[in-house]
Amino acid sequence: MVQLRVMTDDHGEGEEVLALLEPLLQACTALVVSEPTELHHRGGGLRVVYTVLPAPNATTVRVQVERDDPPAGPARGAGRRTPVRAPRRQALPPGS
Known part of the structure; x- marks a missing residue:
């Protein structure tokens, strides 16, 4: 079974993604997609699972999607600090 x-952890962000993803899954004729199952999570957030199977006699279709990013303007980037990334761990020496 494929899921x-x-x-x-951000319920609102998850709902935004689902609003974009669900129509794509339902429109795909190469897949059979189950109804979504919402799982409960103690800390809130969002957990949704779909079971996905190839449709009988499905043919592979190439799909190309292009990003449509909003233009970066003064309100988007000005005055904001670049997020600080955690330093990467160094690999252990051989034989450790």
Whole structure:
């Protein structure tokens, strides 16, 4: 059984992603997609699972999607600090 899971601690962001993802899954004729199952999470957030199977006699279709990013303007980037990334761990020496 193949499952697709949408999991996030930000419920609102998860709902936004599902609003974009669900129509794509339902429109795909090469897949049979189950109804979504919402799992409960103690800390809130969102957990949704779909069971996905190839459709009988499905043919592979190439799909190309292009990003449509909003233009970066003064309100988007000015005055904001670049997020600080955690330093990467160094690999252990051989034989450790």
